[in-house]
Amino acid sequence: MxxxxxxxxxxxxxxxxxVSFALECSRNLIDEGQYLLDTPGRMALRDDGKYAFVLDTSAGNINIISTAEKEILRSITISTDELTGIAINTTQQRLYISEYFSGNLHIINIQGEAADFYLESSLTLDASGLGAMVYDEKMQRLFVADSGDNILVLDENLSQVSKIPAIQGGQLIYELLISNDKLFASFETGGVLGVYDITQTAPSLITRVAVESGSTGLAAVPGTNKIYLAHTQSNKLSIINTDTQVVLKTFPDSKDILSNPIGLAYLNGHIWTANQSTDTLIPVDTEITDVLSTECSVGSRPRYLLPSHDNKLYVSHSQGVDEIIVSGQASxxxxxxxxxxxxxxxxxxxxxxxxxxxxxxxxxxxxxxxxxxxxxxxxxxxxxxxxxxxxxxxxxxxxxxxxxxxxxxxxxxxxGSTPVLTPSGPLSMLLGQQELLSVDGGFPPYFWTTQTGVLSTSSGKQTLYVPRVTGADTLTIIDAMGASVRLDIVVQNELAITPLLAVMLPGEERDFQGLGSSNYSWSALLGGELSSNEGERIKFKAPETTGEYQLFLTDPATGKKVSAIIYVISTELKLTPAQINLERNASQTLTITGGHGPYTWTTEYGSLSNTHTDMEGSTVVYTAPKLATNDTLTVRDSGGRKTTTEIEITGSLRLSPAVEFVSAGGNIEFQLSNAVGETSWQASSGVFQSKSSHQASYTAPHKVGRYSLIASDDAGNIAQAQVVVTSSEITVSPAQAMLAENRTELFLVQGGVAPYSWSTSMGSLSSFEGRTVFFTAPQCPMATTVDNQPEVNITVEDGTGKVTVAKIQVTCSNELISDYDENNNQTLERTELYHATGDYLQGNLSDEQMDKEITLFFLTLP
Missing domain, CATH: 2.60.40.1080 (Immunoglobulin-like)
Structure with a gap:
């Protein structure tokens, strides 16, 4: 948590x-009145913006829309044929309309008011399949596409001037667009965009631009050399440079909004797209060339778009025509x-x-x-x-x-990233088995805890887990910033030996333990000596001859038998090279010999090319961490024998303390060693009161939580520390304690807001949630002295992020120095505690001295 x-x-x-979109849209449905639209098609707008025109494709009508009244004022019948193309001559106030099957072209005079508009003339061309049209205001001529993918060039009175020959093998031209003295033609199939030079009397083909298949709508960005092209089939858009005829970008929208885009129109810095499948309009910001999150709802199956002068778009769809008013939003x-x-x-x-x-x-x-x-x-x-x-x-x-x-x-x-545990579980294991666990990502260092199992190490990138009781277990990996990953483990109740496999030197002794029964019978038929043939735990002495041996365990009650494999080896594990000095992120090949494979490799901070190798002489490539911190690499053989090497990272900075708990606004003195040149200090929050090349005085922020700080030197080396600001609103009891190894203590959290989450840097917890948990102290390291006995931080965090900590001192010494140890057995007996209590009540012992005696008594309870 x-x-x-x-x-x-x-x-x-x-x-x-x-909900906070870049643009806002409001929709008005154009009132059709008595002029019901059967199949709304392409549209045009008179240059003063007063009237819009929409083709009723199947009915053969041109409908006149009052943009102010938002209604169709009248309809002019053109033909019973299918009307397909429309273009406007703004100079002469004329509309040009094409018929698909008959090859007819029509001119509508649109001068004056709607009541004055009339069919001026009609002309039948020696062509069929007339479709898209565009009027060239500069050269006063009309371009008309026919079904043979020819482009007819006509003057303003529809006299044919020339013809641009087919380039796409009879494929229908979908759209025509004029931009920067060039004519562009999109094709519904074939994957090509035609580009034509229209600066001359006889236009000519410049090039064929390879594009996505299924190209439809075209729109230009005014004042630029860019046009946009829709690809309806692939849900993409392309941007083409009109000067170089190069496709600058073809992109599916990053937000996965486009769905069968078809009609395009430019309006106020955006290219708008008719999204047929979702009945929406989608804007593309032409500055950032990406689809925006706005979706404007329109009628069913929108197809054609018409931009207006006053932040309006007209959309023709299967149900009619919509007016869309686009406005910017303050957010x-x-x-x-x-x-x-x-x-x-x-x-x-x-x-x-x-x-x-x-x-x-x-x-x-x-x-x-x-x-x-x-x-x-x-x-x-x-x-x-x-x-x-x-x-x-x-x-x-x-x-x-x-x-x-x-x-x-x-x-x-x-x-950084969230920690990832491998394997991710859940795990099913037998007693005596072991499993290598690895973590990647997150914020090192990492801390491992388990409720009932045994871990080879409580910190580092890898650890070996061995179950010690049957049933359910939970393993937790916690990084330095408090992120955790949990692994559920089920340990099955079977007759077993631990260890299941051992590697020993000739004549060496070690303990073996039976699990899963109450009666045990041991035998070593192939060689070796047993301390006993019965009991839960026995000692086995390896033979003097190298080779493979077996140790058998039998449950007399059931007759079930299991065995452990023992390899007697001639040479101990050896890691080459034994000493390593590396730059940050540099690599080194290492070789393992001796012991008995397979071998397991683990490291505290660096990364390994492999964590398992099979044969003696196997090599692994070690890569030093990016942060300059020394590392430890450990290799274990199949029987658990291990060898380690310390890896010196050149230029490693030493920042102490690496993790510190402090109250809000508290002060911490940080010490830095091995810095090269000047030192730079940074903190994610809090203030440095003073800084030098070797130390800094830091004042923590007043807001509870976890914070980071770093020190970097002129050589680019970096050291990092974590600061946890605890809260006075949440307390844990006891806040301090002294425990012997493997001893258990109950902890209680008060204050704050549930739920509560617990973690520990060492040892194990009975639970990771709740107001109370039991903590079991870890085993002491082999080379523990009075000066380096383990210190444990138990952290609890409430549902609002407030943190507090309990500090545990693990005592590893059996030399209990007490004046009340009368029989000198290094144990404080109950009667000896009574003597101390009597002295305390008589005032011969202070509170502090009595607390010490009571602590010693509980530390030594059998």
């Missing part, structure tokens, strides 16, 4: 639902380029680059960053930015400000 990062992100996501949204939803927070690697897009608002925009994050605007309107994540492992925030209206948004980047 470490919600500082993960649950916080979730809360943010539900607090900012996907804005922030996206990561390529994402499918607005940007609230994201994960990133250190120094990774993120392309940020800003939709809506007024602009221009300013991005303010913290903790080493960098932001650079990459577009003139400052809607596109490149953010560079800081090197500091933590959650960082940046602020986006709309300078046009002062509105602001705060967004988050979490540097």
């Amino acid at each position: 470490f919600i500082r990062y993960f649950s916080l992100i979730f809360l943010l996501m539900i607090s900012f639902p996907h 804005f949204t922030t996206w990561i380029k390529g994402a499918s939803s607005p940007f609230l927070s994201t994960l990133a690697e250190p120094e990774a680059s993120l392309d940020i897009l800003i939709e809506g608002g007024v602009g221009p925009f300013t991005i303010t960053t913290m903790a080493g994050m960098k932001a650079e605007a990459t577009s003139t309107d400052k809607r596109q930015w490149t953010l560079t994540a800081p090197i500091l492992f933590d959650q960082h925030q940046f602020t986006v400000r709309d300078d046009g209206n002062g509105k602001m948004q705060t967004r988050f980047i979490q540097v």
Whole structure:
């Protein structure tokens, strides 16, 4: 339940639902009155914007729309044939209309008011399948596509001037567009865009541009050399440079919104797309060349779009014609380029680059960053930015400000990744088995805990897990920033020996234990000596001759028998090279000899090319961590024998303490060693009161939570520490304790808000949730001294992210120094405690001295 990062992100996501669009749309249905439309088709707009015209394709009518009244004023019957194309001559106030089957062309005079419009003339061409049309105002001529994919060139009175020959083998031209003295033709099949030079009296083909198949709508971006092309079949759009005739970009929209796009139109910095499958209009921001999140609902199966002068679009669809009013919205949204939803927070690697897009608002925009994050605007309107994540492992925030209206948004980047456990489980195991577990991602260092099993190490990237009791177990990996991953383990109740496999030197002794029964019978028929043939635990002495041996265990009650394999070897494990010095992120090949394979390789921080090798002499490539910190590499053979090597990372910085708990506003003195040149200190929050090349005085923030700080030197070496600011509103009891190894203590949390989550840096917990848990202290390391006895931090976090900690001192010494140990058996007996109690009641012992005696008594209970 470490919600500082993960649950916080979730809360943010539900607090900012996907409702803030870059543009807003309102829809008005054009009133058809008595002029019911059968099949609305292509449209045109008179240059003053007063009237729009829509073809009724199957009825053979041209319908006149009053843009002010939002209604059809009248209808002019043209033909009983299918009407397909429409173009407008703004100079002479004429409409040109084509018929598909008959080859007829018509001129409608649109001067004056709607009542004055009339059919001026008609002409039958020696052609059929007439379709898309466009009028060239500059050269005063009309281009008309026919079914043979020819383009007819006519003058303003429909006299044929020339013909541009077919280029696509009889495929129908869908759309014609004039932009920058060139004519563009899209084809519904064939994957080609025709480009023609129209600066001469006789236009000619310039080139065929290879594009996606199924090309339909075309639209130009005024004042630029770019046009957009819709690909209905593949749900994509293309951008073409009109000067070079090169496809600049073909893209599916990053938000997966486009669905059968067909008609295109430009309006106020956006290319609008008719989305046939979803009955919506979708805008593309021409500055950032990406689809925006706005979806404007329109009638069924929209096909053709007509832009107006006053932020309006007209849409013809199967049910009629809509007027869409487009308006900007004061709010804005922030996206990561390529994402499918607005940007609230994201994960990133250190120094990774993120392309940020800003939709809506007024602009221009300013991005303010913290903790080493960098932001650079990459577009003139400052809607596109490149953010560079800081090197500091933590959650960082940046602020986006709309300078046009002062509105602001705060967004988050979490540097690092969530930890991933391999295997991911659940696991089913037998007593005596072992399993190598590995973690990747997250924030090192990592801490491992288990409720009932045994771990080869409680920190590092890998650990070996061995069950010690049957039933359910839970293993937890916790990184330095509190993120956790849990693994459920089921240990089955079977007769077993632990260890199941052992590797021993000649004459060496070791313990073997029976599991899963109450009666045991041992035998070693092939060689070796047993300390006893009965009992739960026995000692086995290896023969003097190398080879493979077996140790048998029998349950006399059931007759069931199991065996352990014992390899007697001649040489101990040896890792070559024994000492390693590496630069950060550098690699070294290592070789293992001796012992008995297969071999298991583990490391604290670095990475390995393989964690398992089979044969003696096998090699593994070790890669040093990116952060400059020394590492330990361990190799275990099949019987658990191990050898380790310390890896010195050149230029390693030493930052102490590496993890520290402090109250709100508390002070911490950090010491730094091995720095090269000057030192730079950074913190995700909090203040450095003083800084030097070797130390810094840091004041923690007043807000509870987990924070990171780093020190870097002139050589680029980096050291990182974590600070946990605890809360006085939540307490744990006892806050301090002294426990002997494997001893258990009950802990209680008070205050705060449920649910509560528990974690520990060493040892095991009876549960990871609830108000109370039992903690079992870890076993002491082999070489423990009075000065290096384990210290354990037990952390509890409530449902709002408040944190507190209990500090546990594990005592590993059996030399209990007490004046009341009268029989000198290094154990404080009950009668000896009574003597101490009597002295205390008589005032001969202080509270502190009595606490010590009571502690010693409980530490030595059998």
